[in-house]
Amino acid sequence: MTSVLDQVGLVARRSVRRTLRQPALIVPTIVFPLFLLAVNSSGLSAATNIPGFPADSYLDFAITVCFIQGAMFAAITAGTELATDVQSGFLNRLQLTPLRRLAILVGQMAGAATLALIGAVTYLAVGVISGVDVKSGVGGAVVLIVYALFTAVAFSGIGAALGARTGSPEAVQGAFPLMFALFFLSSMSLPRELISVDWFRTVATWNPASYLIEGMRSLVITGWDGTALWRGVAVGVGVLVLSFWAASRALATRMART
Amino acid sequence: MSTNHRGIVVEGLVRTFKGDIHAVAGIDLEVAAGEIYGFLGPNGAGKSTTVHMLTTLLPPTAGRATVAGFDIATQGADVRRHIGAALQEAALDNFLTGREHMDLQAGLSGMGKADRRRRGTELLERVGLIEAAERKVGGYSGGMKRRLDLAMALVHSPTILFLDEPTTGLDPQSRSALWDEVQRLATEDGVTVFLTTQYLEEADVLADRVGIIDRGLIVAEGTPDELKRDIGGDTVEAIPADPHDLERAADVLAQFGERAAHSPKGVAVRLSRGAEQLAEIVRALDDASIALAHLQLHSPSLDDVFLAKTGRSLEGAGEEGEAAAEEPVPA
Amino acid sequence: MRRDFTSVAGAVLRRNLIHAFTNPALLIPSAVFPLLFFVAFAGGLSNVANVPGFDFPSGYTAFQFVFVFLQSAAFGGVFTGFAAAADFESGFGRRLLLASPRRRGIIAGYVLAAIARWCFTATIVSVAAAIAGMHVDGSLTQLVALVSLALLVNMTATMWGVGMALRFQTLQAGPAMQIPVFLILFMAPVYVPLDLIGGWVHDAASYNPLTALVESGRGFISGVPDVVGLAYLAGFGLVALGLVWALTGLRRAERGV
Numbered sequence: 001m002t003s004v005l006d007q008v009g010l011v012a013r014r015s016v017r018r019t020l021r022q023p024a025l026i027v028p029t030i031v032f033p034l035f036l037l038a039v040n041s042s043g044l045s046a047a048t049n050i051p052g053f054p055a056d057s058y059l060d061f062a063i064t065v066c067f068i069q070g071a072m073f074a075a076i077t078a079g080t081e082l083a084t085d086v087q088s089g090f091l092n093r094l095q096l097t098p099l100r101r102l103a104i105l106v107g108q109m110a111g112a113a114t115l116a117l118i119g120a121v122t123y124l125a126v127g128v129i130s131g132v133d134v135k136s137g138v139g140g141a142v143v144l145i146v147y148a149l150f151t152a153v154a155f156s157g158i159g160a161a162l163g164a165r166t167g168s169p170e171a172v173q174g175a176f177p178l179m180f181a182l183f184f185l186s187s188m189s190l191p192r193e194l195i196s197v198d199w200f201r202t203v204a205t206w207n208p209a210s211y212l213i214e215g216m217r218s219l220v221i222t223g224w225d226g227t228a229l230w231r232g233v234a235v236g237v238g239v240l241v242l243s244f245w246a247a248s249r250a251l252a253t254r255m256a257r258t
Numbered sequence: 259m260s261t262n263h264r265g266i267v268v269e270g271l272v273r274t275f276k277g278d279i280h281a282v283a284g285i286d287l288e289v290a291a292g293e294i295y296g297f298l299g300p301n302g303a304g305k306s307t308t309v310h311m312l313t314t315l316l317p318p319t320a321g322r323a324t325v326a327g328f329d330i331a332t333q334g335a336d337v338r339r340h341i342g343a344a345l346q347e348a349a350l351d352n353f354l355t356g357r358e359h360m361d362l363q364a365g366l367s368g369m370g371k372a373d374r375r376r377r378g379t380e381l382l383e384r385v386g387l388i389e390a391a392e393r394k395v396g397g398y399s400g401g402m403k404r405r406l407d408l409a410m411a412l413v414h415s416p417t418i419l420f421l422d423e424p425t426t427g428l429d430p431q432s433r434s435a436l437w438d439e440v441q442r443l444a445t446e447d448g449v450t451v452f453l454t455t456q457y458l459e460e461a462d463v464l465a466d467r468v469g470i471i472d473r474g475l476i477v478a479e480g481t482p483d484e485l486k487r488d489i490g491g492d493t494v495e496a497i498p499a500d501p502h503d504l505e506r507a508a509d510v511l512a513q514f515g516e517r518a519a520h521s522p523k524g525v526a527v528r529l530s531r532g533a534e535q536l537a538e539i540v541r542a543l544d545d546a547s548i549a550l551a552h553l554q555l556h557s558p559s560l561d562d563v564f565l566a567k568t569g570r571s572l573e574g575a576g577e578e579g580e581a582a583a584e585e586p587v588p589a
Numbered sequence: 590m591r592r593d594f595t596s597v598a599g600a601v602l603r604r605n606l607i608h609a610f611t612n613p614a615l616l617i618p619s620a621v622f623p624l625l626f627f628v629a630f631a632g633g634l635s636n637v638a639n640v641p642g643f644d645f646p647s648g649y650t651a652f653q654f655v656f657v658f659l660q661s662a663a664f665g666g667v668f669t670g671f672a673a674a675a676d677f678e679s680g681f682g683r684r685l686l687l688a689s690p691r692r693r694g695i696i697a698g699y700v701l702a703a704i705a706r707w708c709f710t711a712t713i714v715s716v717a718a719a720i721a722g723m724h725v726d727g728s729l730t731q732l733v734a735l736v737s738l739a740l741l742v743n744m745t746a747t748m749w750g751v752g753m754a755l756r757f758q759t760l761q762a763g764p765a766m767q768i769p770v771f772l773i774l775f776m777a778p779v780y781v782p783l784d785l786i787g788g789w790v791h792d793a794a795s796y797n798p799l800t801a802l803v804e805s806g807r808g809f810i811s812g813v814p815d816v817v818g819l820a821y822l823a824g825f826g827l828v829a830l831g832l833v834w835a836l837t838g839l840r841r842a843e844r845g846v
Contacts, residue, residue, distance in 0.1 A: 002368050010365045018353045028764060042790035043780045046640040089349030092315055096338050097366035174614055177622040184629030190636060200632035258314045258334035
């Protein structure tokens with residue numbers, strides 16, 4: 001009987017292969033966020049003139065958004081792949097083997113993590129070439145990539161939960177706007193203290209996504225800000241635990257075997 | 259129920275779904291080790307539900323069953339170790355190659371790297387896919403996908419193989435090749451095969467014994483010859499030259515026996531005395547001035563068996579289910 | 590002849606509406622998405638109105654409302670394109686082509702369906718804006734004009750989507766339908782007026798036909814009409830292009846039947 005680790009390896013290998021063989025997944029993950037970054041940093045460059053804006057260039061401020069979008073693409077990918085497996089009956093096939101639920105869940109993340117890694121490295125490279133100044137230096141850039149990967153895996157749990165629950169790739173993709181919304185209603189576009197609409201600022205303050213973004217962003221525009229970092233990591237860990245629990249429950253129902 | 263039985267034993271198996279749907283309404287059957295058992299029935303009869311229960315993918319609502327001597331409800335893991343299944347959808351990943359599929363399946367079944375490679379090559383050769391092994395499955399034909407499906411089901415050398423409508427949608431050549439392989443598995447490797455199908459010919463040709471299921475219940479069971487013998491003798495089918503004569507032809511033939519399964523343009527009856535009645539039939543049709551386009555005598559088919567037991571033709575019963583799913587065409 | 594065209598268009602319209610309004614999973618995202626953009630932009634970015642040089646009389650909420658209103662029209666068209674692609678993927682589209690005596694009615698049907706669906710979305714977004722206390726300084730005529738601009742955008746996007754659906758006949762064309770529309774939308778003055786945008790985006794936005802529609806829409810809502818002629822010229826021009834795209838797509842699809 002294969003060990004859990006071997007099973008994870010087998011499933012992960014499949015997941016990575018699938019992802020790398022679909023340029024239609026990889027290209028939008030890279031192009032979309034960078035396009036929006038270009039548009040927003042030009043369109044909102046005037047925002048740096050707002051008194052109290054924490055960066056000299058909106059590009060520095062906004063590059064973090066790319067990593068978040070990369071995480072969302074990863075989440076949707078993880079969810080869609082699992083939903084496709086449910087829909088096509090491939091999950092039934094896996095159920096007939098000794099494969100454990102945990103192995104499917106963890107292994108499936110590998111593809112999403114690969115996508116997020118490709119995205120993160122590209123965004124950082126393009127950003128640095130375009131003049132982004134990462135205040136925390138090379139070490140901070142490495143931490144940024146790791147942080148981005150960690151966020152992607154956490155959100156992939158949400159995708160997987162949706163995928164297992166609905167068994168429908170269309171339903172998973174339909175959830176994408178809602179995930180988008182979660183990040184919009186945060187301090188993604190402006191720092192919390194510069195949001196002038198009271199209720200919006202309140203929502204952004206309560207929104208865990210704000211802390212994820214602020215943690216990441218601090219590495220670029222501030223340097224090493226311990227508070228921002230631990231808050232962001234704490235939120236990430238929370239999302240990871242909850243999403244994996246939900247995904248596990250949903251998969252348990254799907255993979256009900258006697 | 260003996261747990262030494264190496265085949266399949268089913269007692270009073272029931273599966274109901276929400277909305278009081280009795281997909282399987284209480285079936286009993288026994289498949290001996292090494293036998294090919296054909297489970298024949300129209301769409302919606304309960305074939306796939308039965309297979310899902312026997313392969314431990316769906317818990318039964320009531321009843322018991324053992325597969326390879328293990329209880330499906332309490333010894334699921336043991337059942338799965340001894341069975342292989344090629345279910346209705348050829349569940350494959352379009353982005354992986356045939357070889358990668360075999361590798362994954364073999365790996366998950368517990369084989370080491372060297373064994374995986376060897377077993378994969380052996381099975382791919384056996385099903386005629388060795389040349390296409392490095393191609394992505396997305397480019398395979400329907401027949402190739404089915405063959406890969408079968409190869410994957412055989413990776414861990416199961417003693418019992420479940421095939422759920424394995425040749426649906428295949429061309430005659432691919433179908434024939436699959437039949438040959440199934441027969442070889444049973445006769446040479448001693449694999450027990452539980453095969454569901456809606457094709458009469460498939461059950462007739464392949465199965466040692468056939469169980470006919472309709473609306474969740476087994477309506478007949480036996481070898482194909484036994485079943486046909488049970489319902490009586492030969493049938494005669496007449497196709498009138500003028501379609502308007504169909505009803506009159508039916509009235510004439512009604513005197514010679516009971517209604518039997520027939521093609522859309524014809525009418526058929528089962529003869530009580532067989533071929534000797536043929537001359538009388540011709541005379542009667544001639545007296546009624548009914549010109550014939552076609553007259554044929556044939557021995558009973560499994561469709562006749564189905565008709566005798568359920569009052570419906572097997573092919574018609576399948577079409578009823580499909581018709582219900584049709585989209586309305588805009589005016 | 591005209592009766593055939595109307596009956597075909599009517600059949601497509603009816604089916605699409607039933608499908609859309611009985612499937613919350615389809616309807617809700619198309620309504621919620623623009624709403625979220627509106628809330629995020631008007632709420633989260635409202636401080637941008639304090640940037641030196643930003644001088645919009647009706648306030649940032651109204652400024653953003655116009656963009657989101659037009660964006661919802663564009664995406665409404667794209668979602669209808671998805672529905673058309675799904676129809677063709679399932680084989681229903683082929684049935685339509687075979688059964689319809691006047692096939693152009695099919696395109697008309699999808700356009701009407703998109704408009705009907707967008708009315709639902711537009712109502713939701715407008716109500717949200719009203720609740721948010723948006724200032725409307727335009728007259729009723731000017732507001733109707735704003736709606737007419739949105740309808741032009743909606744029709745263009747629908748015919749773009751349907752043209753793609755007719756050519757590819759699969760939902761996998763979805764991203765290809767969506768991305769160009771997204772690009773065109775975001776290369777318009779989204780956050781600030783055109784003269785406050787810097788860099789290459791300013792040049793791109795200057796040539797983007799949608800810019801005139803957005804700026805004109807903002808003029809209507811603030812009661813200070815601006816670039817109206819250019820906006821309608823661009824709008825009708827886009828509709829004409831969309832129509833050519835859809836009709837040539839239809840011809841392609843017909844050849845395959």
